[in-house]
Amino acid sequence: MSPFSATNNLSGTETLHIHLRLSQYREETSPPVSMPLPPATTPVPQPVFMPGMSHAAESPAPAPAPSAIPTRPKDDETTDDKNQDPSSPATSLPRLRLHVQDVAHPGSSIFLSSVNAATVLRSSIDSIHAHLYSQPPSSPPPTRSVTLVLRDMDGVAYTTGSDLDPDHKEIHFSLRYISSIAPSSRQSAEIRGVLLHELVHCYQWNGRGRAPGGLIEGVADWVRLRCDLAPPHWSREQVPAKWDVGYQGTAYFLEYLEDRFGKGTIRRMNEKLRKERYEEKAFWTELVGGPVEQLFEDYKKTLLKGGQKD
Ligand SMILES: [Zn+2]
Known part of the structure; x- marks a missing residue:
């Protein structure tokens, strides 16, 4: 093939030339790179493009290493494709998040030591499906994520849609309430009960x-x-x-x-x-x-x- 025969005869400078072209190409694919410098444009778009900057910072890095040639663009393409977790499609579980606003609060350690934060939301959602959506299966609301926020507040808990999109739910659970659950033998069941109640509102x-x-x-x-x-x-x-x-x-x-x-x-x-x-x-x-x-x-x-x- 001509590219290989060509590279056999090429000097190092020509190899380097190929590499520079690749770098250039990559800069072209991330258009915002050169944009932030001229402040002639309106200031508004700049924050939107900020995440692109981190990509741009990666771009110049390969250039100093003039090693073997053409595999890198393919690597970049595959890393740009975000791989889906193969286990996720079976149950349409939303993205589940836990936000502990104050880890030093006594309620935080009670919560984290009373329930398995990694599984309690998922098992609660499974229970809700079993009671509200099985036999024959029907469609639950299109809840796309649930964020559990543990924070110091009055009351027990409430559920709300996020500011951006009602399909993204937030459950706010009071650390003050969690720290007040008595006796301590009730802590796990009470936390799971409140979480289940609030998760029903999501579904x-x-x-x-x-x-x-x-x-x-x-x-x-x-x-x-x-x-x-x-x-x-x-x-x-x-x-x-x-x-x-x-x-x-x-x-x-x-x-x-x-x-x-x-x-x-x-x-x-x-x-x-x-x-x-x-x-x-x-x-x-x-x-x-x-x-x-x-x-x-x-x-x-x-x-x-x-x-x-x-
Ligand atoms: Zn309620």
């Missing part, structure tokens, strides 16, 4: 935003209940003021519906909240054949009967 449907907040909170605590992570102060016997009081009050009502209408009722309810806008009367009649107020009256009767037996 449940809401009837196009029309489902009552109490129902949303009730579903989250229902999953917690089903995963045997109900805290000891929850009481099945307590009669809630209304069906959508939220949290454990609604969770036990949902448990009653699951028992009465069969396994998978709450999963079907979640699926219905995915497919359509929540309109109370039609929603419950189509789901379980009657208005929710009537079901709630039936539920309260079973609680009162149970109370009389005791």
